[in-house]
Amino acid sequence: MLKALRLLGILFSAATIILVIIFFRGEDQVIMSWTMLGMCGALIFNGGATYFKTKxxxxxxxxxxxxVLLIFSLTQFPF
Structure with a gap:
């Protein structure tokens, strides 16, 4: 379980970095909203893995x- 959470956190972090690079090359609002979702996923899964390991x-x-950022980004950004 912990390894799966950690792996998902790493994958979301890598996806966020790739999306930021794409965003700076094209300046697209949809890419920015997907970047926010990737960042939220990275925070959730990395935080969850660390919390379950060390409390x-x-x-x-x-x-x-x-x-909280996931809820905010789902209500504010277009997809």
Whole structure:
């Protein structure tokens, strides 16, 4: 379970980096919204993996911030 969470966090982080590079080359609003979703996924999965491993409060904060940003980005950005 922990390895799956960590792997998903790494994949979302890599996708976010790739999408940011594409965004800076084309300046497209849809790419920006997908970048926000990738960042939220990275925060959620990396925070969750760290929290389940160490029960750290900062990891829980990362998980909560990821969820709040996900809700905000789903309501604000066009897809």
């Amino acid at each position: 750290d409060k900062m990891a829980a904060l990362s998980l909560i911030v990821g969820i």
